[in-house]
Amino acid sequence: MVHMASTVRRTLGALLLGAVALTGCTTSPPEGGGTDPSATIGVDARAQALWAHRTAYVGDNSKVIALVGDAGFGPAGSFTLSLWTTSKPYAVTVALTDPAKPFGTTDFRAPATLLLGTVTNLDAVHVTAAGQTYSLTAQEASEALGHDVKTLGTDRAALDRYLRSLED
Incomplete structure (x- = not known):
């Protein structure tokens, strides 16, 4: 009887853990029916x-993958990544597999800058899709910002200001 109670507790524990894990994996649909996850979260988040x-x-591929989503390139599964890490210039290629809108009408400057x-x-x-490419270098982003783009990763206030400027 003790063995059966132990098995039941383990089974219930596993089911509860599975339910919690699955709950953490769900997302709400974006407002307005779009596919950009950044549209559903506030600037602070x-x-x-x-x-x-x-x-x-x-x-650091796991962090870069997360940053690509955080920057607003689209939900996971709508792009693949290539990381160029063996020699300078170090680069990321975001290949859109399921673009939310036509490539030519999409402004990639903000997510690339982030x-x-x-x-x-x-x-x-x-950024590539259907034979088209958009590219942005750190130097070009810095020139457009009027300061070193790398400050977005070293100064939280600068990051906040940039994100708020995108809301205007």
Whole structure:
């Protein structure tokens, strides 16, 4: 009887753990029916996610994957990544497999800037889909911002200001 009670407790514990794990994996649909996860979270939550995932190296693939989503390139599964980590210039290529809207009408500057700012040694971001490419280098992003893009990953206030400027 003791063995049976122990088995029942383990089974119930496993079911509860599974339910909690699955609950953590669900997401709410974005407002307005879009596919951009950044549209459903506020600026503060987005800044917190970007700040938490920032990394010194493009080779830190788990953090770079998280940052690509945090930056607003789309939900996981709508893109694949290639990380160029063996020699400079270090780069990330985001290959969109299921773009939410036509490539030519999508502005990739903000998510590319966020990615460049939150990965210290990242030199360039390339976005591709259906034979089209958008590229942004850290130097180009810095020139557009009027300051070093890397401050987005070292100064939380600068990151917050940049994200708020995107809301205007």
